[in-house]
Amino acid sequence: MTKQKSRTNPRGFRTLAALTPFLKPYKKQFVLAIFSLVLAASATLAVPFSFRQIIDLGFNANSGSQINTTFLTLFAVACLVALGTSLRFYMVSWLGEKITTDIRSAVYSHVIKQSPEFFEVTHSGEILSRLNTDTVLIQTLIGTSVSMAIRNMLLLAGGLVMMFITSPKLSVLIFATLLMTIIPTVIMGRRVRKLSRNSQDKIADASALASEKLNAIPTIQSFTNEEIEINRFNQSIQTALVAAITRTQARSLLTFVAILFGFTSIILVLWLGAYAVMDNQITAGELSQFILYAVIVAGAIAGISEVVGDTQRAIGASDRLLELLNVQSSIQTVAVVESIPEVNANGIGVTVDNLRFQYPSNQNPVLSDVSFEIKPGERIAVVGPSGAGKTTLFQLLQRFYDPTSGKILFNGINIKDLELEALRKMIGVVPQDIVIFSDNAMENIRFGKMDATDEEVFAAARLAIADEFISKLPEGYQSFLGDRGIRLSGGQKQRIAIARVLLKNPALLLLDEATSALDAESELLVQRALEAAMDHRTTIVIAHRLSTVKQADKILVLENGRIIETGTHSDLILRSGLYARLAKLQFTDQ
Numbered sequence: 387m388t389k390q391k392s393r394t395n396p397r398g399f400r401t402l403a404a405l406t407p408f409l410k411p412y413k414k415q416f417v418l419a420i421f422s423l424v425l426a427a428s429a430t431l432a433v434p435f436s437f438r439q440i441i442d443l444g445f446n447a448n449s450g451s452q453i454n455t456t457f458l459t460l461f462a463v464a465c466l467v468a469l470g471t472s473l474r475f476y477m478v479s480w481l482g483e484k485i486t487t488d489i490r491s492a493v494y495s496h497v498i499k500q501s502p503e504f505f506e507v508t509h510s511g512e513i514l515s516r517l518n519t520d521t522v523l524i525q526t527l528i529g530t531s532v533s534m535a536i537r538n539m540l541l542l543a544g545g546l547v548m549m550f551i552t553s554p555k556l557s558v559l560i561f562a563t564l565l566m567t568i569i570p571t572v573i574m575g576r577r578v579r580k581l582s583r584n585s586q587d588k589i590a591d592a593s594a595l596a597s598e599k600l601n602a603i604p605t606i607q608s609f610t611n612e613e614i615e616i617n618r619f620n621q622s623i624q625t626a627l628v629a630a631i632t633r634t635q636a637r638s639l640l641t642f643v644a645i646l647f648g649f650t651s652i653i654l655v656l657w658l659g660a661y662a663v664m665d666n667q668i669t670a671g672e673l674s675q676f677i678l679y680a681v682i683v684a685g686a687i688a689g690i691s692e693v694v695g696d697t698q699r700a701i702g703a704s705d706r707l708l709e710l711l712n713v714q715s716s717i718q719t720v721a722v723v724e725s726i727p728e729v730n731a732n733g734i735g736v737t738v739d740n741l742r743f744q745y746p747s748n749q750n751p752v753l754s755d756v757s758f759e760i761k762p763g764e765r766i767a768v769v770g771p772s773g774a775g776k777t778t779l780f781q782l783l784q785r786f787y788d789p790t791s792g793k794i795l796f797n798g799i800n801i802k803d804l805e806l807e808a809l810r811k812m813i814g815v816v817p818q819d820i821v822i823f824s825d826n827a828m829e830n831i832r833f834g835k836m837d838a839t840d841e842e843v844f845a846a847a848r849l850a851i852a853d854e855f856i857s858k859l860p861e862g863y864q865s866f867l868g869d870r871g872i873r874l875s876g877g878q879k880q881r882i883a884i885a886r887v888l889l890k891n892p893a894l895l896l897l898d899e900a901t902s903a904l905d906a907e908s909e910l911l912v913q914r915a916l917e918a919a920m921d922h923r924t925t926i927v928i929a930h931r932l933s934t935v936k937q938a939d940k941i942l943v944l945e946n947g948r949i950i951e952t953g954t955h956s957d958l959i960l961r962s963g964l965y966a967r968l969a970k971l972q973f974t975d976q
């Protein structure tokens with residue numbers, strides 16, 4: 387989990403300006419928000435003036451109508467304050483929510499399209515933290531801080547002018563005393579905020595720790611490390627507790643200082659003001675008006691100092707989000723070719739020509755001089771020791787990476803010249819580690835073709851021999867499959883994945899056989915399901931089973947990224963090379 391750090395950014399306001407495109411769609415609402423803000427601030431500034439009228443005219447009135455007028459004026463002002471404030475609150479919160487939602491959506495839709503290269507350097511936890519915490523900071527900025535800043539600046543300017551108009555002498559005096567209150571309050575306020583952040587970070591650390599360990603419960607229990615993990619978590623929350631108590635102490639002290647100093651300053655001015663009233667230098671109403679303006683000004687200063695911190699944090703957050711939005715995927719859709727390759731009833735032809743590849747993070751080539759050809763409908767098995775580059779070949783076929791040199795052709799068309807979406811629609815993958823989403827069986831299969839009807843899903847499940855076990859689940863196809871498919875056996879998960887691919891109906895099937903052995907019955911069911919999946923399709927399979935290689939039209943033997951042998955099973959066994967040795971050791975169904 388990344389921690390939120392407040393950082394002052396010299397490009398700060400430029401960063402915030404870069405967020406303005408997100409504000410553009412909401413011009414009308416923005417204008418309304420500013421209008422309500424000015425209305426609320428002006429009405430607030432009119433309150434002390436109305437009070438003075440009441441004290442000087444209302445309480446010493448000669449006629450009922452004068453009393454009524456002063457009180458009615460105050461009531462009208464109060465109505466405007468209420469209206470302006472609530473409208474401002476609604477409008478800025480609305481804008482904050484809307485813009486945050488738009489930013490979240492933009493970041494997510496950008497990130498989900500990134501190539502694997504991006505995820506090698508960016509931790510998914512970091513993306514989540516940016517999506518949650520950073521967007522919340524921006525929401526606070528738009529929904530609260532900006533409007534608070536403008537409101538407080540208006541109140542500060544208006545209040546100051548009114549104070550000096552009311553009594554220049556008392557103004558100078560109160561400034562001296564208010565400064566004595568504001569300076570320590572602001573300094574202590576900063577410390578409280580820093581401590582609050584520290585406390586939040588500590589809680590985030592504890593929850594990151596818990597989250598990782600909760601995902602590994604079976605490992606912890608089988609190593610009987612529960613007590614150690616409990617202690618680690620306890621230590622972590624104790625650190626968080628200490629941080630929280632330190633923050634609370636600082637906050638209490640701040641409350642004490644702010645209240646005591648604030649009142650002292652007001653009492654002092656009132657005390658001197660009382661003498662001024664006695665000497666007829668000012669009226670009681672003017673004194674009250676003055677004090678109220680002073681309170682407004684003090685509040686405005688404190689408010690502004692508060693939003694400065696929020697703004698800095700939001701600038702940091704925006705920077706991180708914009709950085710994420712500016713990342714360009716290394717895999718771009720080129721689409722030189724408008725039409726997609728003709729797929730015949732047997733699938734698609736694949737030509738791999740002189741392929742060489744190295745991962746961006748690794749100087750050593752993982753694949754070198756790899757060339758082979760597959761005719762539509764053929765089954766090719768790829769075998770080789772661990773780390774030979776088999777999975778990498780699959781990655782390149784799906785264009786998760788582009789080759790360093792050489793090319794991959796589908797029916798003679800370079801896959802780089804195809805629309806990425808069109809290319810991937812032609813390919814179906816059954817990986818080793820099958821992903822089951824926390825959803826029901828129906829939706830997990832429908833993931834292969836989102837617009838498939840229920841009948842199509844049933845048909846695919848029947849072909850993949852998944853129908854039988856799904857029907858026996860408590861709620862059939864509507865049964866929730868548990869987090870990451872925890873309620874399914876290995877063989878069942880594979881059959882769900884096969885059903886998914888059948889529904890997608892790809893021209894090329896990439897199959898990474900599971901290395902873990904299934905029991906004989908389950909194995910047989912998966913084999914039958916795979917037969918259905920491979921039917922009338924070009925198939926490349928990373929083979930771990932003897933039965934698979936025996937049925938392959940051709941076997942490619944990879945070692946250190948090079949094809950060192952090709953042929954059928956019987957050819958290669960006769961050659962007594964690497965394949966013959968691997969065959970003895972590797973196949974799980976021998």
Ligand SMILES: Nc1ncnc2c1ncn2[C@@H]1O[C@H](COP(=O)(O)OP(=O)(O)OP(=O)(O)O)[C@@H](O)[C@H]1O
Pocket residue numbers: 506745746747748752770771772773774775776777778779
């Ligand atoms: N994202 C990556 N960045 C850098 N190197 C990688 C990356 N993925 C794999 N490699 C390296 O590429 C080589 C080939 O890996 P690959 O996963 O293709 O092998 P494999 O034949 O599928 O192995 P296994 O049978 O164990 O799955 C390995 O040396 C591996 O360390």
